[in-house]
């Protein structure tokens with residue numbers, strides 16, 4: 303197997319007394335799609351945010367091509383954000399600007415000195431075409447359906463031609479047809495752009511369709527990482543119950559209130 307492109311090693315993260323990761327260990331290999339699953343609030347989004355330094359780790363190392371991101375100065379971390387792009391939960395488009403300006407956002411932020419306005423416009427057209435929405439630059443996000451918003455968010459993420467794409471719940475809130483469209487896009491972009499992807503999802507059907515490998519987070523660590531068939535055949539009750547959507551029979555109201 304090749305060297306991992308990303309490696310989390312003994313990463314620790316807490317918010318005050320609330321421990322999210324007591325020791326996160328995970329490797330991501332070039333060109334693969336790795337899906338991260340786990341219950342609500344276990345820290346899946348936090349993992350993605352640690353990787354692009356939107357959050358700082360309390361300890362451990364997170365390497366990208368062997369370089370420790372946690373030790374980088376902010377200027378260098380910004381360069382990493384050109385290479386690792388994120389599709390945020392809910393697409394996070396700016397309603398006050400057009401679709402084209404939204405898609406160009408990362409290009410203006412990271413390539414202002416390197417790309418002309420014409421090159422940026424061409425790149426925006428390229429990105430919107432790849433997600434199946436060519437020519438909608440002049441529209442406003444408020445005019446788009448939920449599925450289209452997600453695809454525009456994805457166009458914004460791929461416009462910078464990243465090496466790594468992070469998807470935070472890309473299909474949440476979508477109907478089954480739009481969900482399948484996004485799954486299809488995730489698979490298609492992997493092939494077209496040769497990109498490495500980490501996908502956080504609650505949707506097991508999506509996870510099984512798009513993943514080369516999966517990882518499950520629980521109680522501050524990864525309890526299983528492996529191929530889809532290894533997940534489907536796992537005898538670990540925590541994994542089995544989660545992927546089959548079975549709540550523990552002895553769960554009481556206090557536990558539910560904490561969830």
Ligand SMILES: Nc1ncnc2c1ncn2[C@@H]1O[C@H](COP(=O)(O)OP(=O)(O)OP(=O)(O)O)[C@@H](O)[C@H]1O
Pocket residue numbers: 317322340341342343344345346347348349
């Ligand atoms: N900036 C922050 N400050 C304080 N607490 C935070 C912050 N970001 C996340 N948390 C907390 O960390 C925990 C993990 O959050 P995270 O968003 O990673 O969960 P998740 O596994 O992605 O959940 P979900 O599937 O519900 O989106 C939550 O309890 C959340 O409230």
